[in-house]
Amino acid sequence: MKGGQHTFQLMRVSGSKKRYLVFSIFFSMLSALSQMVPYATTYLLLAELMNTMTGSVTLEYSYIWSLVWISLGALVLSGISLFVGSMFAHVAAYDIIYHLRLKLTQKLSELPLGYHQVHSKGTLKGTVMTDTERLEGFIAHYLPDTVTAILFSTGVLTYLFILDWRLALFLLIPIGVAMFFQWFAFRNEKGKEIIDQFFNSIAQMNGTIVEYVQGLPVLKVFNQTVYSFQRFSRDVQAFHDYGKAYSIYSIPSFALLLVALPSAFVFIIPVGAILLANTDDYSYYVTIVFLFLLLSNGLFLPIYKLMYVGSRSRQIHKALAGITKILNEEVLPEGSHTKKPNSFDIQFDTVGFSYENKVALKDVSFYAKQGTVTALVGPSGAGKSTVAHLIARFWDVSSGSIKIGGMDVRDLKTEALYECLSIVFQDNYMYSDTIRNNIRLGNAQASDQDIERAAEAAQCHTFIQKLSDGYDTKVGSDGVHLSGGECQRIAIARLLLKDSPIVILDEATAYADAENELYIQQALNILLQHKTVLIIAHRLPTIQQADQIIVLDQGEIEEKGTHTQLIAQEGLYATLWRLNEEGHKWTLKTGKGKAL
Numbered sequence: 001m002k003g004g005q006h007t008f009q010l011m012r013v014s015g016s017k018k019r020y021l022v023f024s025i026f027f028s029m030l031s032a033l034s035q036m037v038p039y040a041t042t043y044l045l046l047a048e049l050m051n052t053m054t055g056s057v058t059l060e061y062s063y064i065w066s067l068v069w070i071s072l073g074a075l076v077l078s079g080i081s082l083f084v085g086s087m088f089a090h091v092a093a094y095d096i097i098y099h100l101r102l103k104l105t106q107k108l109s110e111l112p113l114g115y116h117q118v119h120s121k122g123t124l125k126g127t128v129m130t131d132t133e134r135l136e137g138f139i140a141h142y143l144p145d146t147v148t149a150i151l152f153s154t155g156v157l158t159y160l161f162i163l164d165w166r167l168a169l170f171l172l173i174p175i176g177v178a179m180f181f182q183w184f185a186f187r188n189e190k191g192k193e194i195i196d197q198f199f200n201s202i203a204q205m206n207g208t209i210v211e212y213v214q215g216l217p218v219l220k221v222f223n224q225t226v227y228s229f230q231r232f233s234r235d236v237q238a239f240h241d242y243g244k245a246y247s248i249y250s251i252p253s254f255a256l257l258l259v260a261l262p263s264a265f266v267f268i269i270p271v272g273a274i275l276l277a278n279t280d281d282y283s284y285y286v287t288i289v290f291l292f293l294l295l296s297n298g299l300f301l302p303i304y305k306l307m308y309v310g311s312r313s314r315q316i317h318k319a320l321a322g323i324t325k326i327l328n329e330e331v332l333p334e335g336s337h338t339k340k341p342n343s344f345d346i347q348f349d350t351v352g353f354s355y356e357n358k359v360a361l362k363d364v365s366f367y368a369k370q371g372t373v374t375a376l377v378g379p380s381g382a383g384k385s386t387v388a389h390l391i392a393r394f395w396d397v398s399s400g401s402i403k404i405g406g407m408d409v410r411d412l413k414t415e416a417l418y419e420c421l422s423i424v425f426q427d428n429y430m431y432s433d434t435i436r437n438n439i440r441l442g443n444a445q446a447s448d449q450d451i452e453r454a455a456e457a458a459q460c461h462t463f464i465q466k467l468s469d470g471y472d473t474k475v476g477s478d479g480v481h482l483s484g485g486e487c488q489r490i491a492i493a494r495l496l497l498k499d500s501p502i503v504i505l506d507e508a509t510a511y512a513d514a515e516n517e518l519y520i521q522q523a524l525n526i527l528l529q530h531k532t533v534l535i536i537a538h539r540l541p542t543i544q545q546a547d548q549i550i551v552l553d554q555g556e557i558e559e560k561g562t563h564t565q566l567i568a569q570e571g572l573y574a575t576l577w578r579l580n581e582e583g584h585k586w587t588l589k590t591g592k593g594k595a596l
């Protein structure tokens with residue numbers, strides 16, 4: 001049975017203990033066995049009554065009462081075991097989900113940063129939260145039901161075959177037909193495709209919902225409604241269409257199941273009548289026909305539950321596939337050097353790199369001396385960010401090598417590499433925590449004085465002090481809202497605390513307003529002192545003083561030199577510089593063509 005395979009696969013994957021699950025299975029089995037007892041006692045009771053009616057024995061009330069008490073005791077035991085089994089199943093489920101979520105988040109933190117750039121946060125969140133929740137439901141609710149249903153129905157059917165195989169065969173006809181159609185509906189290629197499309201549409205919608213919420217401010221500014229957000233409405237529509245298709249597809253087989261399962265008596269009564277008409281042992285057949293009628297009804301619920309679990313199995317299979325895909329994702333090989341290099345110059349040696357099917361860098365070689373500033377410029381898509389990201393091992397180079405202090409970045413342990421460098425992005429993430437703790441991320445050992453000193457140097461001390469709780473003010477969803485420039489300066493304070501010898505600036509001041517840009521520049525000047533700096537900037541005046549400017553075009557180095565040398569060369573850089581200057585002269589015009 002797929003459910004059992006899934007559960008044990010889950011336990012293997014999550015590394016959780018088998019104990020709770022074994023207890024759960026044990027008590028579910030005990031419950032199933034106890035459920036069968038009242039049917040056996042009913043059979044004995046009927047047999048006793050028939051024997052009394054035919055005059056072969058006299059009715060013994062003490063025997064009848066003992067059967068009644070055994071039935072009641074078995075029902076109570078069944079209820080208690082079901083409860084205990086279900087409790088253990090819940091504990092097992094939460095234990096597995098707990099370990100699975102830990103493993104997933106651990107794995108996500110081990111995956112290269114490039115992985116997170118290309119995978120939607122919504123889809124990852126869907127796998128870590130929704131898929132694991134689905135598994136929780138499966139283990140906690142369906143597993144005890146499945147164990148009980150399988151044991152009960154096979155036990156009862158075997159017993160009925162022993163009593164009379166002819167009646168048992170006729171009892172099996174409606175059950176078999178219903179089970180076959182149900183199985184066929186969910187196991188054939190069309191069924192699998194419809195179920196896959198439905199669950200893929202849920203995952204897709206999860207991804208776009210997160211994106212939609214993140215992009216809401218932009219949508220509002222442009223006065224857009226949900227329906228104009230094409231991807232979102234398209235995904236919601238797809239979910240609706242596939243959900244409808246899934247329901248339409250699955251309803252007939254479920255309807256058949258609901259009609260066929262309780263209709264076994266239609267077969268048992270005529271076959272029973274024929275058997276009664278042709279037997280000498282009348283009282284025996286009256287007893288078992290009665291028992292068959294009783295049990296055909298008793299089998300309905302467990303078989304219905306089994307079929308229901310079967311119909312969910314593909315969903316569980318998909319959730320498990322999503323989880324194992326992340327867990328099996330390849331991490332970059334870990335280097336063996338635990339200590340950071342002794343020096344911090346950066347050397348690119350004929351570096352080539354391709355994204356899945358796109359060449360981004362070809363034969364890129366340059367040397368950035370320790371303590372100097374290297375600027376990367378070039379048209380959009382030239383490969384500037386790729387160069388910066390490769391130093392931080394967002395991915396590994398396809399060919400050539402990148403060395404820090406003469407040591408290949410692939411040979412450094414992740415901690416050693418990230419001790420060497422810091423990256424300042426355009427957008428800086430603030431955790432839902434106090435400002436103090438957000439800055440302390442740069443160095444967990446930093447004292448409050450260190451934090452304030454860093455904040456002062458990063459030009460954010462003054463505005464932090466003006467906040468209601470100063471450094472203890474919470475930021476994020478349930479705290480104050482900070483402007484992009486303020487977040488940027490807090491991020492710089494964080495990096496000042498970290499004090500890494502290499503700093504990469506990726507369009508760090510691109511969106512800052514004039515006042516913030518001045519503050520950020522001042523903060524950066526302090527951060528960058530005596531560091532090896534790699535800076536990507538579209539606004540060329542900001543990198544005019546760089547020790548070396550590397551001009552990239554279509555993944556290749558076009559020119560290299562200082563600002564003066566490159567202007568003199570009159571190549572691509574000189575053209576970009578001219579365009580930049582013209583851009584600065586650009587002013588908004590009024591409707592009448594006058595400059596504002």
Ligand SMILES: Nc1ncnc2c1ncn2[C@@H]1O[C@H](COP(=O)(O)OP(=O)(O)OP(=O)(O)O)[C@@H](O)[C@H]1O
Pocket residue numbers: 117118355356358359360378379380381382383384385386387
């Ligand atoms: N994750 C990715 N998957 C596939 N292709 C990518 C990916 N990231 C970048 N590229 C492609 O690689 C090339 C180089 O991209 P890169 O971001 O390095 O350029 P850039 O010079 O930094 O551009 P910009 O100035 O616009 O930020 C581009 O053609 C881009 O489309």
